[in-house]
Amino acid sequence: MKKFMNRAETLVAESLAGFVAAHERLVVFGADSRFVRRRNLRPDKVALISGGGAGHEPMHVGFVGEGMLDAACTGHVFTSPTPDQIIAAIRETDRGEGCLLIVKNYDGDVMNFEMAAELAAEHRIATVIVRDDVNPSGSKRSQGRRGVAGTLVFEKLLGAAAEARWRLDDLSALGEDLNDRIRTVGVSLSGVTVPETERETFVLNEDEMEMGVGIHGEPGRARLKFATADEIVETMLKAILKDLEPKRSDKLLLFINGFGGTPVSELYLAYNSTRARLQSLGLTVARSLVGTYVTSLGMAGLSITVAGLEERELSLWDAPVNTAALRWGG
Amino acid sequence: MKKFMNRAETLVAESLAGFVAAHERLVVFGADSRFVRRRNLRPDKVALISGGGAGHEPMHVGFVGEGMLDAACTGHVFTSPTPDQIIAAIRETDRGEGCLLIVKNYDGDVMNFEMAAELAAEHRIATVIVRDDVNPSGSKRSQGRRGVAGTLVFEKLLGAAAEARWRLDDLSALGEDLNDRIRTVGVSLSGVTVPETERETFVLNEDEMEMGVGIHGEPGRARLKFATADEIVETMLKAILKDLEPKRSDKLLLFINGFGGTPVSELYLAYNSTRARLQSLGLTVARSLVGTYVTSLGMAGLSITVAGLEERELSLWDAPVNTAALRWGG
């Protein structure tokens, strides 16, 4: 797999440098370039900090800005950032109202953010662990749900709430609440090549797909025969709806997310199919997002996220946002 | 190549239906779903109409909206729309101030738009043919330059000017003028599979790249050894700068465009490398855009566009735009 890069070791740093330069009106590097933060931090506001391995761009750096994150820490490809990065971000963005850490549910991320919070104990810190992946196994002892594309929805809603000067406790409660109402399932048509190892994470035949994948190019829960868009959508929605059990009165947010190697036109086709199916079940799509936001390097594939939102969350969703990757209102 | 679709014949229509549904606040289908137009057409304004084959999404439909296009006509994959679509768009969007057709310089597009203009001769129509591709052959008799990613810049600037109520003649003159000041060169790391034929347009080895490609998955001007990002950028910039000859006092717009299969992180890395190189030559990057906007289905690769803009164009660039794919200001 050919990649635009100079050396695997400097790829993340060079890419981030480009990101910060391209969006210099919105963001700057934090101390020692260990994280990216808003150019203008707001007073009296809880600081929202997220982060994770590189390879998911535009997440999270693309969500730094007004109405969303205050800072994002990026690790090596598919590798959690280290606590020193997170601590530096906490120190630089906490304006006295405390920090909310938004962490995707992967052991590496959880443990590194946790160590950072322990080591920066002089700050008021709360953590939301995003768990939006459907969990067909349903097993209690297992890890349960991953944090995947639904993370965008968490960061948008919590970001808008923080901008509206919600307090740390309330943000934390909203985050917990959202974990019951946002579900994602992903399908992939190819593995990915991690730059430093130069081998594909898995190899699929022309007639195969991986169902139930995360965003690290890892194998999914089952390898299935490739099928038509309508059939794939049906399989995915079945898993989501069984888990989410939306009511006909619910207002749904439907988010089709590309993993990096899927053309925009196919994402809209998948959106069309998903929306039609939801409507045929009597469900209402009240808000929509289609695009390549939470990626797994250049993986071909997409995820479907469905969120059941109440009026309060709908207006948080509609609230102005001004980041590199997500921008509306204002 | 696996694609999210149901049938090749309905792929474009289904994808467009999804697009219109996802962005129902911004756009609607024109008569018989033959084109996509702004939901709210403005009076006293020249209508801007563009279009081309499908497979370049989000262009052009993603650029329909305030500050950019009034309508976009989409053909089959890599196939110009037919004159009936264009005529329908002209009839529905012309509010008496005439229509500007923005056409990429491909014989198919040029001829179909030309026939449409002839058949809709009762309207005042001007045409801008976008020619931003570098032309290293320099041959006069040949086709010269293609219209590629720079088309976005044309549509943004002309869109802002039309919104500011420039007259048809002035828009047409601006378009002509831009043709001398916007240059693009593309490199691709893979061919593409056209859905209806199911074969890759060309096949590259692991150590090869096609330099000087357009946006139809066609082979480029030369097949070169794959190289580091810095080396690739150097080759591309050399071709652009030789052609554009910017002065040190110029304010440059630098636009890195992904062809559909290239991760966002690599686009930013390429941006970083390109910007550094321009700066080392004493040139100033005044505006930047990085993203997947003008695609060739899921082709891996990217293009670099450099535009020398004057104050007037800089403010047209900064003017508010509210479309599905490009949004700022306002």
Add this chain to the structure above:
Amino acid sequence: MVSANAALIGGLIEACREVIAANADHLSELDRAIGDGDHGTNMRRGLEAVYAERNRLVQLPLPKALEETGLTLVMSVGGAAGPLYGTLLIEIGRQLAGATGQIDFARALEHAIDAVARRGRASPGDKTLLDVLYPVHAEVVRRAGLAGISEQAERAASLTSGMKAMRGRAAFLGDRSVGHVDPGAKSCSLLTAAICRFLEEQCPA
């Protein structure tokens, strides 16, 4: 009862549709080498659209039927081939319709080919379908038989392989376009051959 005119028009439509359907993959294959790989698909879509309208078309006098067929191609093919083949048929139809007295098919064809060249801003040797149309016209002028026209078309299409493309997508390849037969030239020779074959069957020598 089917009129002679209807049989002629219907037969021509049928023959053209068949030859394109049978060769669509091959045409796309040629287009993949130096274009974007869709010429077969484009032509098939056009001929299927014409076929779908055959009941209407066969009712028309031949000149009008040609013009309407051309318009249908324009509105269904898209890409470069649509306006080019469309212009060809529209112009032949108009020339024949406007002709007073003796109908001179060679003159009508010449006018139409010129219109195609203007539409495409193309000249002989540019590696396009014109490089089949001009030789075909020459054969028509020197009243070669149907078989001769057909052979000449095929030969002309092969000759495009040696040309460097100056128009169409292939032109962007520069010298790399040499060594490949032009897809539009090929479809043009296939259609010519199919028409000649059909006409031969209708009025054997």
Add this chain to the structure above:
Amino acid sequence: MVSANAALIGGLIEACREVIAANADHLSELDRAIGDGDHGTNMRRGLEAVYAERNRLVQLPLPKALEETGLTLVMSVGGAAGPLYGTLLIEIGRQLAGATGQIDFARALEHAIDAVARRGRASPGDKTLLDVLYPVHAEVVRRAGLAGISEQAERAASLTSGMKAMRGRAAFLGDRSVGHVDPGAKSCSLLTAAICRFLEEQCPA
């Protein structure tokens, strides 16, 4: 002159760094099967960071050196392995530092392993590096020789192949994780073996 302490710490660092460098590709390969393919890269990055600081570390008393090494791992590895290996060394160091009178390495190790388990919310049989750490601790308790510990670590790593992962990325695979050796367990057994080998060379029997 190099002190005995400095030689010990420096030697341990060197031995660990070497075994990881030599096996990084293999570890990533194991991680690709049931994780995200970076465990070797992560571990190598950590050990290189420790190696880069060896001149500072060898000056410290052993407990402090262990703690600082752990911190360096935490701040350089990232991923799951960083906090886990980091916690292990930090806690061993703190336990040894806090120990009064007779130093009980087995107790220190037990405390540290418990801290790792808490950090990872993991239990024996979850198919993680703990499935090597627990057996290693058992061998230490029963005062098996260095060779015995080393062998036991290797055996324990192999046994993870039969387990279904309940923690880490592999847990998302469910039953599909069975049949593969856990990469963290493997790195842990490799490090154990390297340390035992080094210690054996230092104080033969």
